[in-house]
Amino acid sequence: MPPTLETLMSRLRLRQLRLLMALDECGSIHKAAEQVAISQPGATRALNEIESTLGSPLFLRSARGLQANDLGRCVIRYARLIQTDVAHLREEMIGIQQGYGGHLAVGGTMGAIAAIVETIVKVRAEQPSLSLQVIEDTSEGLLRLLDHGRIDVALCRSNFGRRPGDYECHGHFPEPLWVVANPGHPLVEVGQPDFTTLARQAWIVYPVSMPRMLEQEFVTAGLSQPVQAIEISSTYAILAMLERDKGVLALLPERIAREQVERGHLARVSYCFKTRNPAFEMLWRRDRELSPVARRFIECYDSEEQSGGKIC
Structure with missing residues (x-):
């Protein structure tokens, strides 16, 4: 039986x-003991204590x-x-004591x-000394990170969570989509291909909401x-595949698509989706x-x- 939290x-x-x-890194008691600056008998005793607390062996001995x-x-x-959390704790303590800095972890969907x-x-x-972490993932993955305390704030969709009521929701940010392709597609x-024509193409989509939109x-x-x-x-992987494959279409958020089209890396296909992509929100626990x-x-x-910056 697993040990209690207490x-x-x-x-x-x-x-x-x-x-x-x-x-785990060294593969031996002797080397691990040297790394953490304790004696080999002390390391053996500490490992036995951990396994006793958890009620099960953690390593295969050979x-x-x-x-x-x-x-x-x-x-x-x-x-x-x-260990990562303790490092972030230290950074935030230093920031508070010195009046600057701190740690911020933010996650967002591709758009x-x-x-x-x-x-x-x-x-x-x-705050130039701020320690930062930015994570791109699906809404489902970001909400899981939010639940586990791995990120502070997420820009995603709360309806992908098991308990949407667990989150504070701030704002309602639309996410228009463009159909894009390699300029050689x-x-x-x-001019304006109909969806029957588009339906015969291969599509690159970001999970999970975009496949549903296509369906x-x-x-x-x-x-x-x-x-x-x-x-x-992965946004990078999507763009890299579009660059190399002239036979696929992709559904991308307007902000990303417009930038790539203006740079000449992608071209827009003139089709307007009737299905609307749900807006995302800023969420925290x-x-x-x-x-x-x-x-x-x-x-x-x-x-x-509010200043009119086209941030979404």
Whole structure:
């Protein structure tokens, strides 16, 4: 039976977690003990204490050394997350004590990343020592990171969460979409292709909402055949594939698409989707107080919007 949370909180120590990471990196008690500056018997004793607390072995022992088992890999992964959090704690403490800095972790879907970057530039101008982390992911992935405390604020869609009521929702930001392709795609020269023509093409889409939009567009057009969709969750990978493949179309947020078209990297295909992409929101957990720098990020975002900056 797994230990209770109270047991873990009272018996696990940061030094023990550091030893687990060293054991994973070194593969032997001797080398790990040297890395964390304790004796080999001390390292052996500490490992036994950890495994006793967790009620299960964490490593496979063999003549070649130690190798983490499934449970061990899980514990080590969380040990690294805790180490990262402690580092962020230290950075934020320094920032508070010196009157600047701090740490901010923000996540966004593909269409929101440009908005995040523009706002962060403004925040950094005020706080150049700010420690920053920006993550691009799907709404589902971002809400999971928000739930686990890995990010402070997310620009995504709350309806992808299991409990949308857990989040404070700020703003309602539309995300118009363009159909784009490599400038060499045959449909670029077609005036206004109908959806029956487009339906025969291969599409690159960002998961999860865009595949649904394509499917809905099929239904609206009275077509039953499944869409040939390539799901890619990286903006860079989508743009790289469009650059190299003249036979695919992509559905991109207007902000990203317009920039690429103006640079001549992509071309717009003249088709207007009847299905609308849901707007995204700025979200954070109701049960967690925002840090001063996270609140400042939200203020700067609002200021950019009100000043007419085309941030979305």
